[in-house]
Amino acid sequence: xxxxxxxxxxxxxxxxxxxxxNCSYEVTNFRSLLWYKQExxxxxxxxxxxxxxxxxxxxRLSSILDKKELSSILNxxxxxxxxxxxxxxxxxxxxTPLVFxxxxxxxxxx
Amino acid sequence: xxxxxxxxxxxxxxxGQNVTFRCDPISExxxxxxxxxxxxxxxxxxxxxxxxxxxxxxxxxxDRFSAERPKGSFSTLEIQRTEQGDSAMYLCASSRGQNYGYxxxxxxxxxxx
Numbered sequence: 671x672x673x674x675x676x677x678x679x680x681x682x683x684x685x686x687x688x689x690x691x692n693c694s695y696e697v698t699n700f701r702s703l704l705w706y707k708q709e710x711x712x713x714x715x716x717x718x719x720x721x722x723x724x725x726x727x728x729x730r731l732s733s734i735l736d737k738k739e740l741s742s743i744l745n746x747x748x749x750x751x752x753x754x755x756x757x758x759x760x761x762x763x764x765x766t767p768l769v770f771x772x773x774x775x776x777x778x779x780x
Numbered sequence: 781x782x783x784x785x786x787x788x789x790x791x792x793x794x795x796g797q798n799v800t801f802r803c804d805p806i807s808e809x810x811x812x813x814x815x816x817x818x819x820x821x822x823x824x825x826x827x828x829x830x831x832x833x834x835x836x837x838x839x840x841x842x843d844r845f846s847a848e849r850p851k852g853s854f855s856t857l858e859i860q861r862t863e864q865g866d867s868a869m870y871l872c873a874s875s876r877g878q879n880y881g882y883x884x885x886x887x888x889x890x891x892x893x
Contacts, residue, residue: 674822704881711886712784712871713823718881758822767813767836768882770822 672697676759676771683778687749691774693759694741703735703742704768706758713758716744749778782806784885786872792891793862800858801888805874812855813882814847815871816840823871829855862892 673696683689695703702720706713717726719735719742726733730747746753756773763769785804793799805812810831815823826845827837831852841847844862849855859866869889873882 676822701879706884711869712884715881715883760822762879765878767825767828768823769825770815772820772822 672761672763672766672769674759674761674769674771676757676774678774679772680775681777683749683776685749685751685778685780687778688745688747689749689776691744691746691757691759691776692741693743693771694739695759695761695769696740697761697763697769699764700737700740701762701764704760704762705733705742705744706760708756708758708773709754716757746776749776751778751780754778784872784874784883786870786885786888788888789886790889790891792893795864795892796861798858798860799862799890800856801870801872801890802854802856803872803885804854805872806883807853809874809876809883810852811875811877812849813873813875814855814857815873817869817871817887818867826857859890862890864892866890867892 675694677692704718705716717733724735733744735742758773760768760770787802813828814826817823829849844860847857869887871887873884875882
C-alpha cells in the first residue's frame, strides 16, 4: 500500500524564521510529488515535482525532490503570519489517485 | 475557470438520515475525485471518475456510500443511513488527466448528530 509520511506534524515558529517541512514516501511506480497549502478549507496547489523537475521555487517557498532518498522538503524563508496553515504532501503513483500525508500544521507567531 | 464548486458548504443531519452532496468540477477537467478529511488527517481517497465512468472506489467507501457522475460533468455523493463516524469534510477535486495536479473545491462539512 502506498504511504506518505510528513514530519513534523506541527511546528510553531516566529515571524522571520526559516522552516523546512519534510515528506517521505513509499510507493510503486512514482510519477510525481505535490505540495498543497490548506488554510481553512480547500487545499491550494503549491508545487508539482517530477523526475524531470526536481526543484521548484516561488517567492519565499521552494521545494526539492530527492528521488534517491524517496523524499522531498518544502522550505519557507522569512515566514509571515499568513504562512500559518496545514501543508500537505501528496504522491501520484501508477494509475492510483493522489495519496496524501497527514500534513504539517505550521503556526507563525508575530 | 470558475474553480471547483461544492454544495452545500455545511450540512448537519441526524443519525440515520440520508444526505447528498454536489460537486461541479472545472469544465474542461475530465477527472473528478472525492476525498474525505477528518481532523488531524490528510485527505483520504474515496472514489474517482473519468468522464462518467467510475474507475476506482476505496475500501473506505462502504455500501452506504454511492457516487454518480451521470453526464460526465457534475457529480453527487450520497450517504445513506448516516452514522456519527461519517462526520468529516468531504472534498471534491478535478484534474485534466492522470499526470496533472488536482484543483480542490472548498468542501462540504458534514456533522452527524
